[in-house]
Amino acid sequence: MQTLNLEYHATGSAAGRAHVGVVGSGDLEILFEPGTDPTASVRVRTTVDGFDVVWRRVLDAFFAHHPVAGRYELNDFGATPGIVSLRLLQVLETSRRPAGPEGSGQ
Amino acid sequence: MSDLSVSVAERPELQALWHRRSFLELDARARAFCVLDEGTGSEYCGPFDRIESPWLEPQGLVPQADDGVVVVKGLLAGEPCVVIGVEGAFQGGSIGEVSGAKATCALQLAARDARAGRPISAVLLLETGGVRLQEGTLGLNAVAEILSALLELRSMRPVIGVAAGPLGSYGGMSIVAGLCTRMVLTREGRLGFNGAQVIESEAGVAEFDSSDRALIWSVNGGAQRYATGLADALVLDDVPAVRRAVITAVAAGVPEHHRSEELGVLAARLSAGDGGQARFSLTGLGIPPAPGPGQGPLAASHPGAAQQRGAQS
Numbered sequence: 286m287q288t289l290n291l292e293y294h295a296t297g298s299a300a301g302r303a304h305v306g307v308v309g310s311g312d313l314e315i316l317f318e319p320g321t322d323p324t325a326s327v328r329v330r331t332t333v334d335g336f337d338v339v340w341r342r343v344l345d346a347f348f349a350h351h352p353v354a355g356r357y358e359l360n361d362f363g364a365t366p367g368i369v370s371l372r373l374l375q376v377l378e379t380s381r382r383p384a385g386p387e388g389s390g391q
Numbered sequence: 392m393s394d395l396s397v398s399v400a401e402r403p404e405l406q407a408l409w410h411r412r413s414f415l416e417l418d419a420r421a422r423a424f425c426v427l428d429e430g431t432g433s434e435y436c437g438p439f440d441r442i443e444s445p446w447l448e449p450q451g452l453v454p455q456a457d458d459g460v461v462v463v464k465g466l467l468a469g470e471p472c473v474v475i476g477v478e479g480a481f482q483g484g485s486i487g488e489v490s491g492a493k494a495t496c497a498l499q500l501a502a503r504d505a506r507a508g509r510p511i512s513a514v515l516l517l518e519t520g521g522v523r524l525q526e527g528t529l530g531l532n533a534v535a536e537i538l539s540a541l542l543e544l545r546s547m548r549p550v551i552g553v554a555a556g557p558l559g560s561y562g563g564m565s566i567v568a569g570l571c572t573r574m575v576l577t578r579e580g581r582l583g584f585n586g587a588q589v590i591e592s593e594a595g596v597a598e599f600d601s602s603d604r605a606l607i608w609s610v611n612g613g614a615q616r617y618a619t620g621l622a623d624a625l626v627l628d629d630v631p632a633v634r635r636a637v638i639t640a641v642a643a644g645v646p647e648h649h650r651s652e653e654l655g656v657l658a659a660r661l662s663a664g665d666g667g668q669a670r671f672s673l674t675g676l677g678i679p680p681a682p683g684p685g686q687g688p689l690a691a692s693h694p695g696a697a698q699q700r701g702a703q704s
Contacts, residue, residue: 286451304438307418308455309480316438316456330453360453 287334291344295325295352303379306372313361313369317376320355331361339366347373353380411629415556415579419476422516422555423463425630426474426637432465436493444489446526447482455481460490462497464511468638471504471511473497479518479558486564487523491533498540498550505547512641513541513550515571520586521562534563538570545572545649551640554580554622555633559611561586570651573640574622575633576613582621583611619660621650 299319306314313331320326325348329340343366357376364372399405414422424432436442438456447454459481464473475494477484486494494515501511522530541550552571554560559581560568568574568582576582585593587601600606609615617625624636650657 286448286453302439304456307478307480308453308482309478312480314438314455316441318439330448332451332453358456360455362453 287329287331287337289327289329289331289337289340291327291329291341293325293327293344293348293352294323295348295354296323297351297353299353299355299377299380301380301382303376305375305379308360308362311363311365311368313359313364313372315360315372315376316358317380318356319353319380323354325352325354325357327357327359329359329361331359331363333361333363340369342366343369346370351377353377407627407629407632411627412631413628414630414633415577415628417630418480419459419461419478419516419518420463423461423474423476424465426514426516426553426634427463427465427467427472428469432463432474435462435464435497437461442489442493444487444523444526446487446529450525452482452525458487458489458493459484460486460493462493464497467512467514467641470641471509472514472641473501473511474514474516476516477519477564479556482523482525484517484519484558484564485521485523485525486519486530486533486537487526488529488533490523491530491537495533495536495540498537498544502540502544502547505544510548512548513544514637514641515550515552515567517552517554517560517564517568518556518558519560519562519564520558521564531563534567537567541567541570545570545645547645549573549641549643549645551575551637553633553637554582554613555628556580559583569621570649572645572649573624573643574616575624575626575636575640576616576622577626577628577633578613579628580613580616581608581611582613582616587611620656 299317302318304314304316306312308314327344347370399409417425420434441456442458443454443456444458459478461476461478462473463476464471466472475497498513501513504511522534524530544550549572551573552560552568553575554568555577557579561583565582565584574582587599587607590599591601613622613625616622623640626632626636
């Protein structure tokens with residue numbers, strides 16, 4: 286297991302927090318809470334060691350297009366880069382929705 | 392093609408299959424909310440409370456923010472109800488110290504409310520392999536606590552178990568299922584104490600072939616469990632159907648004797664079902680014999696499995 290901490294300059298804002306996904310095989314869970322600082326701070330915990338470069342590339346690409354400020358916690362169970370990108374986009378979509386009783390989009 | 396559409400239109404069971412909204416494809420959180428009356432559910436101790444298991448990270452496993460158990464309180468057909476959902480995709484739906492404590496607390500608080508004259512029923516959505524082995528005795532203890540909390544509540548209000556998915560309910564959590572006031576299963580659901588792989592590894596492939604899915608479902612599957620009286624409803628994998636079955640099960644109230652107290656009945660069924668070639672034809676139980684292979688839910692006795700079994704005994 287490996288933990289990565291990354292920070293990006295982010296000026297965009299989001300309406301609310303979001304929780305998507307599950308720590309299940311080939312998938313990941315993301316918890317997102319919007320912040321006021323112009324920073325996106327990301328913590329990745331993954332079961333698969335040694336993919337630092339891939340994680341950095343996936344997150345670089347995401348925050349280049351969607352610099353939304355806040356704290357992102359990724360709990361990963363071997364998701365592929367494609368799944369990670371989709372879950373990150375789902376976070377943005379969910380955080381834009383008015384907070385429903387479920388507070389979660391899966 | 393036109394032949395197909397005519398036959399579907401004439402058969403209500405195919406219509407139901409066609410128009411269903413799958414319950415199994417939902418995760419634990421979505422299942423818990425959709426069982427309750429729309430818009431009434433609110434989650435307790437959710438992922439943003441971050442009460443995750445402290446025991447996984449030191450073992451190189453990534454924890455989940457809700458530890459795989461979702462607690463949602465709301466209304467069921469207008470009456471208070473708490474739903475405890477187990478997420479089967481996280482660590483096999485296993486119950487550890489934290490996830491077990493969430494379920495126990497929910498049941499204990501419901502029992503406290505019921506005693507104080509605020510009746511509230513409970514629904515357990517089971518999708519679990521049982522105790523989380525990585526947490527050892529803490530997991531065993533967690534399941535024991537769920538059992539005692541369940542026993543406390545079920546004397547006052549119904550506790551309904553639902554085992555809908557193919558993961559089913561196994562190990563210590565199958566004792567939880569056995570103590571539930573009533574059980575709701577789907578054909579895809581399974582219920583058993585030891586799983587097929589455990590039995591095979593302990594007693595050999597001749598005892599139970601864990602690669603034979605038809606055999607497994609013929610012993611542990613929802614249709615079989617319903618036919619042998621270990622479940623009270625067998626429903627289609629469909630959100631409204633599951634919800635209706637749960638509402639009916641709660642409305643039936645607290646029985647004079649719970650299934651787990653009917654030891655004579657259970658023993659008689661066991662001796663009737665455990666003999667000779669009649670394997671699982673349940674004629675001795677007043678239950679009609681299984682239809683031929685592929686003709687009904689008790690296609691349990693599929694020819695391959697029966698031959699194999701015959702050859703072994």
